[in-house]
Amino acid sequence: MRFxxxxxxxxxxxxxxxxxxxxxEARIAFKENLEEAGVFQSAEELLPSSSGLRVVFPPGGGAPAMQSGPFLPEQEWIAGYTVIDVNTEEEALKWVLRMPLPPGQGEHVVEIRRLEAMKDVALDARVQALRADLQDQLSLLK
Structure with missing residues (x-):
């Protein structure tokens, strides 16, 4: 499962x-630990929200509104993310508890969310084409 x-x-x-x-150095070491354990998928840091743009789509349709950063409140800001592939949510939690966090900068929050696997549409189309071809060949043999 990916988280x-x-x-x-x-x-x-x-x-x-x-x-x-x-x-x-502690963040680099943490990433290396994830890689060595074979669970690391990807990681990125985001620039502060002051460099961002938010697009708000109104309910029921209509033209979206554009908002330039910085965005408030502070709880909505995301500094970065890491994607890991582990067997359980508990294993993901164990990795979070090992994350290096800078001291003296207030409360730190890390949110854990399971990613839902998306089917590869191109692969799905190829499989469907192969199945149809196989069905054609089987019908010729009958």
Whole structure:
């Protein structure tokens, strides 16, 4: 099962303050641990919300509204994410509890969400074509 670990941003992150060298090294070591365990899928950091654009679609249709960052409230900011492939939500939680978090920057929140697998449409179309071809060949043999 794949899980996304979403690191919520803090005011420090939104202000563009970088962590210490030790904190950067700890994040790199954490990623290497994920890779060594064979669970790492991907990870990215986001720029602060001040560089973002939000598109709000009204209920019932209509023209979407565009909003430039920064966005409020702080709980909605996402600083980055990591995608891991583990067997259970409990295993994902164990990885989150090992994450290095910068001290002295207030409360840190990491949200864990299971990703739903999406079928590969192109592969699905190829499989359907192969099945149809096989059915044609079987009907010729009858």
């Amino acid at each position: 996304m670990l979403m690191m919520k941003a803090t005011g420090y992150y939104e202000a563009g303050l970088q962590g210490s060298r030790e904190q950067c």
